[in-house]
Amino acid sequence: MSTPLTLLLIAVVLCLIGVYLSWTAGRLDRLHTRIDAAKAALDAQLLRRASVAQELATSGVLDPAASIVLYEAAHAARQAEEDQREVAESELSQALRAVFEAPEQVEAVRGAPGGEEAVHELAEAARRVPMARRFHNDAVRAARALRRHRKVRWFRLAGHAPFPLAVEMDDEPPPALTDRAPSAG
Amino acid sequence: MRIGIVCPYSWEAPGGVQFHVRDLAEHLRAAGHEVSVLAPADDDTPLPEYVVGAGRAVPVPYNGSVARINFGFLSAARVRRWVRDGDFDVLHIHEPAAPSLALLACWAAKGPIVATFHMSSPRSRGMIAAYPILQSALEKISARIAVSEYARRTLVEHLGGDAVVIPNGVDVSFFAGAEPKAAWQGRTLGFIGRIDEPRKGLPVLMEAFPRILERVPDARLLVAGRGDPAEIAGHLPPEVRARVEFLGMVSDEDKARLLRSVDLYVAPNTGGESFGIILVEAMSAGAPVLAADLDAFVQVLDGGTAGEVFAREDAGDLAERAAGLLLDDARRAELRERGSRHVQRFDWSTVGADILAVYETVTQGAQSVAEDERAGRWAARFGPARDREA
Numbered sequence: 001m002s003t004p005l006t007l008l009l010i011a012v013v014l015c016l017i018g019v020y021l022s023w024t025a026g027r028l029d030r031l032h033t034r035i036d037a038a039k040a041a042l043d044a045q046l047l048r049r050a051s052v053a054q055e056l057a058t059s060g061v062l063d064p065a066a067s068i069v070l071y072e073a074a075h076a077a078r079q080a081e082e083d084q085r086e087v088a089e090s091e092l093s094q095a096l097r098a099v100f101e102a103p104e105q106v107e108a109v110r111g112a113p114g115g116e117e118a119v120h121e122l123a124e125a126a127r128r129v130p131m132a133r134r135f136h137n138d139a140v141r142a143a144r145a146l147r148r149h150r151k152v153r154w155f156r157l158a159g160h161a162p163f164p165l166a167v168e169m170d171d172e173p174p175p176a177l178t179d180r181a182p183s184a185g
Numbered sequence: 186m187r188i189g190i191v192c193p194y195s196w197e198a199p200g201g202v203q204f205h206v207r208d209l210a211e212h213l214r215a216a217g218h219e220v221s222v223l224a225p226a227d228d229d230t231p232l233p234e235y236v237v238g239a240g241r242a243v244p245v246p247y248n249g250s251v252a253r254i255n256f257g258f259l260s261a262a263r264v265r266r267w268v269r270d271g272d273f274d275v276l277h278i279h280e281p282a283a284p285s286l287a288l289l290a291c292w293a294a295k296g297p298i299v300a301t302f303h304m305s306s307p308r309s310r311g312m313i314a315a316y317p318i319l320q321s322a323l324e325k326i327s328a329r330i331a332v333s334e335y336a337r338r339t340l341v342e343h344l345g346g347d348a349v350v351i352p353n354g355v356d357v358s359f360f361a362g363a364e365p366k367a368a369w370q371g372r373t374l375g376f377i378g379r380i381d382e383p384r385k386g387l388p389v390l391m392e393a394f395p396r397i398l399e400r401v402p403d404a405r406l407l408v409a410g411r412g413d414p415a416e417i418a419g420h421l422p423p424e425v426r427a428r429v430e431f432l433g434m435v436s437d438e439d440k441a442r443l444l445r446s447v448d449l450y451v452a453p454n455t456g457g458e459s460f461g462i463i464l465v466e467a468m469s470a471g472a473p474v475l476a477a478d479l480d481a482f483v484q485v486l487d488g489g490t491a492g493e494v495f496a497r498e499d500a501g502d503l504a505e506r507a508a509g510l511l512l513d514d515a516r517r518a519e520l521r522e523r524g525s526r527h528v529q530r531f532d533w534s535t536v537g538a539d540i541l542a543v544y545e546t547v548t549q550g551a552q553s554v555a556e557d558e559r560a561g562r563w564a565a566r567f568g569p570a571r572d573r574e575a
Contacts, residue, residue, distance in 0.1 A: 030295070030324065037297075037547070040550050041546050044550070127539075128542055131328075131349050131543060132546050135329075135547065137347060138346040138347045138348070141345060142324050142346060145345070
């Protein structure tokens with residue numbers, strides 16, 4: 001084989017590899033963007049949930065014991081450092097379930113002035129937290145699968161982006177709050 | 186919110202996914218959102234104002250049967266133009282894991298994309314081969330919805346990742362408010378579905394029916410659905426045949442009236458169901474339900490408490506339970522009551538709110554849907570003129 005042809009072939013192959021790697025890097029970049037968006041959405045829902053919980057705790061609608069439990073949990077969730085966050089948010093989920101275990105409690109809050117709105121807001125946030133977390137973890141899984149691939153590791157396509165971590169927490173909403181059956185039933 | 190919905194199957198052909206997309210679009214429009222639906226349709230098919238035709242779907246063999254699919258250059262160009270012109274806040278595609286318009290849309294767009302997975306069919310060989318291609322398109326989906334826990338399991342097993350479960354919606358009041366028809370009342374069993382599709386299970390019911398008549402001689406069977414009655418009922422003895430009535434295709438109104446009238450709705454399906462919307466419709470109309478014990482059905486029936494189940498493809502068990510229910514007025518009343526309460530979670534008011542919650546979760550802080558230049562670049566390079574004209 002003549003030398004120019006060999007050189008040309010090598011150039012073409014290198015070019016193809018380059019295109020493929022650039023495409024993969026683009027894919028990875030898109031996944032990281034998706035994780036960022038999903039994380040922001042999850043943060044927003046968690047913050048919303050903690051805010052409404054704190055509002056309810058200080059409103060005087062709940063009995064003093066429930067108020068303190070809920071206030072503590074909501075406060076801790078809002079103030080938590082990043083590495084303590086999952087634990088604090090899980091505890092808020094547990095506190096919410098404990099406080100709103102009885103459907104009568106939910107009804108009582110609904111009956112108070114402005115209570116209907118607060119319950120609605122809390123139920124919305126409590127239902128969206130698991131949703132947002134699932135979307136986030138789904139994106140994380142896709143990114144991790146790609147990042148574990150040889151081509152990504154060898155060519156350092158991920159750059160300095162930190163290895164994405166799933167958010168693991170207890171986000172089970174209080175059943176009485178998200179129950180779909182009509183309350184009369 | 187500006188919402189773009191992609192329906193994968195021909196708009197003019199009746200089917201569960203199409204009905205779901207239609208009802209969802211109408212529900213969202215009624216709630217004040219701007220909705221545009223992209224669906225395969227012949228150019229001369231009359232479409233509702235909110236539907237944009239994506240051209241004729243081509244029949245190709247896929248996964249063991251013939252599927253009507255949009256693909257190729259022209260379809261891709263239409264999808265891209267629709268995405269560009271629509272300027273949507275969120276794109277909602279249905280059934281993206283099959284080669285379809287939905288997959289094209291997923292490929293051509295970027296931004297907040299929500300996908301609903303309806304199917305629960307086992308992984309096809311084509312899908313395994315196409316996995317890497319599929320994976321890079323599916324990676325763009327920001328939120329996945331499965332229509333049942335069963336569909337979610339299939340999704341997790343085959344594609345990895347996770348999804349939230351939001352069931353298909355039903356307009357409960359439409360069925361609950363239908364007027365019963367006297368001619369369809371009085372110890373009647375109902376069946377709705379394709380007669381010539383064995384998966385829908387009519388042969389099992391036909392085998393069981395003579396045995397039901399032995400115990401309940403005045404029972405009648407009403408069958409609504411497309412297909413040739415002679416094929417399925419030709420061999421029945423005349424005295425049994427006389428108690429089976431074929432209604433042919435029925436309108437939505439008649440379907441609701443039929444479900445309101447019958448004493449028992451039977452769903453003898455043998456498999457391949459991921460949801461079972463017909464069961465929800467029957468319960469909405471207050472019909473007691475007897476269904477095959479498919480995973481999806483048991484789940485729709487609230488673990489078997491909102492309706493009764495029998496061993497699938499077992500005509501003996503079906504006959505036993507159907508006759509028992511027809512003779513037990515108290516049990517039927519109990520099922521009616523439980524069913525009506527259970528269906529509230531499938532009402533569009535609930536389902537629509539959940540779907541909107543998903544839209545809001547993924548659009549929060551995100552940019553709106555745009556054309557994906559990475560996908561479009563190739564088309565732009567190889568045929569810009571056709572791209573613009575298509």
